[in-house]
Amino acid sequence: MINPKTPNNLNRRDLLKAGAALTATALPLNNARPAAAAEPTQKLRTAHIGVGGMGGADLNQVATHPRVEVTALCDIDSGILEKASQSHPSAKTYQDYRQLFAELAGEIDAVVVSTPDHTHAPAAMMGLNHDKPVYCQKPLTHEIYEARQLRLVAEQKQLPTQMGIQVSSSAQYRGATQLIQGGIIGKVSDVYVWSHKNWGYDGPAFEGEDAIPESVAWDLWLGTAAERPYKKGVYHRSQWRKLIDFGTGTLGDMGVHICDTPYRALQLTAPLWARTTCRPPTGVGHPEQNKVEYEFPGTAHTTETLKWTWFDGAMSPPDLSKFNLPADLKLHDQAAFFVGEEGTLLLPHVANPRKFVDGKEVPVEMPKLEIKNHYHQWVDACLGEDETISSFSYGGPLTEALLLGVVANRFPGKTLEWNAEKMEVTNLPAANKLIRRNYREGFEVNGL
Structure with missing residues (x-):
């Protein structure tokens, strides 16, 4: 049964208690640091924030681990929550994650955050503040500042974390990483990355309002974002990825998957600058088509x-004809392309890489790697028996780099010079207003 409490039942003291850094009394497993392995029979009691769509997939995958006990479910949509509860009838249910932490922090060991992007950071930080390991969907956060703070707190507390880029655990991407770092095409000078998806919106602001469905706690869905009327088919379960207040567009969202292997394999850090080619900003949605250029400092592999x-969007795939590729080569809808000193490498999305030299394809022998489950890897790390491949120490900097491009979308044609240490655009002060947002009253979280 859905917990009947609403945000109005939570007083200010309860909310501050829920967000405080040291409110929870940590059980041995709550700290879940890899150095202290759990007993073989011990269960990991998980709380799942967001259980529809990708959240439902995350819930189902985590629950397949034999040592997971799904203890709490949270979603602002009572219909979605009820459906998830049918598969996990013993789990307590909530519509407000703040209430979940206020009431249940001592009864859960780890947290899975699978909400829209704008709620990733506050929900994940609340978990970290209670000393809980966190699995958080990609992109890690909605703003650069949030990504930095989640990384720092997770590292300071030494908590097992994982950003939900499941493909990073695939044999194809792990194998490609090994090949690139092994010098299969020598040092890399250029990377081209693309996705045909259009997760943008070039239209006008939305007008009017519709009746809020009885199942939807609209104020909770808005969360940290500014208040606005509910519109059917626009926000909840629909276009939120395309809108600047809630999602991060194709670059921030799908870009995490496609950009992961180049960023990881080349061991990149923070970009020196970013520049976007797209339509003028509308204040409503991300661009429907987009070209973003970066320059990164060199590494051992570049x-x-x-x-x-x-x-x-329509700007993909790029024109790569100048690289002397086979005439009949058809580029994939989503891929990365590496330009090296000793050839080029095409890495289609979740497929084996293809090498080209002097207009001809050269066979690539893939490393023989163990198949890994991204979700189970995090659970095992929480139990002290493994390490994660995409912890916040990795996912935070990757997200920061991509979100700098999302910020640049609001200043098309301008080069944003980036000081990563200060989290500051040094040549365009107006851009710095987009590095960190103000949270709506009542949804503030310590650390953000």
């Missing part, structure tokens, strides 16, 4: 600096 270019 030339002195690395040029990185992203394309999405």
Whole structure:
């Protein structure tokens, strides 16, 4: 049965208690640091925030681990929550994650956050503040500042974390990473990355309002974002990825998957600058088509600096004809392309890489790797028996880099010079207003 409490039942003291850094009395497993392995029979009691769509998939996957006990379910949509509860009838149910932590922090060991992007950081930080390991869907956060703070707190507390880029655990991407770092095409000078998806909106602001469905706690869905009327088919379960207040567009969302392997394999850090080619900003949605250029400092696997270019929507795939590829090569809808000193490498989305030299394809022998389950890897890390491949220490910087491009979308044609240490655009002060947002009263969280 859905917990009948609503946000109005939570007083200010309860909310502050829920968000405080040291409110929970940590059980041995709550700290879940890899150095202290759990007993073989011990269960990991999980709380799941967001259980519809991708959240439902995350819930189902985590629950397949034999040592997971689904203890709490949370979703602002009571219909979605009821459906998830049917598969996990012993789990307590909530519509407000703040209430979940206020009431149940001592009875859960780890947290899975699978909400729209704008709620990732506050929900994940609340989990970290209570010393809970966190699995958080990609992109890690909605703003650069949030990504930095989640990484720092997770590292300070030494908690097992995982950003939900499941493909990072795939044999194809792990194998490609090994090949690139092994020098299969020598040092890399340029990377082209693209997705045909259009998770943008070039239309006008939404007018009017519709009746809020009885199942939807609209105020909770808005969460940290500014208040606005409910519109059917626009926000909840629909276009939120496309809208600047809630999602991060194709670059921030799908870009995490496609950009993961190049960023990881080349061991990149923070970009030096970013520049976008797209339509003028509307204040409503992300661009429907987009080209974003970055320059990264060089690493052991690149030339002195690395040029990185992203394309999405109708701007993808890019024109790569200048690289002397086979005439009959058809580029995939989503892929990464590496330009090296000793050839080029095409890495389709979740597929084996293809190498080209002097206009001909060269066979690639893939490393033989163990199949890994991204979700189970995090559970095992919480139990002290493994390490995660995409912890917040990795996912935070990757998210920061991509979100700098999302910020650049609001200043098309302008080069944003980036000081990563200060989290500051040094040549365009107006851009710095987009690095960190103000949370709506009542949804503030310590650390953010």
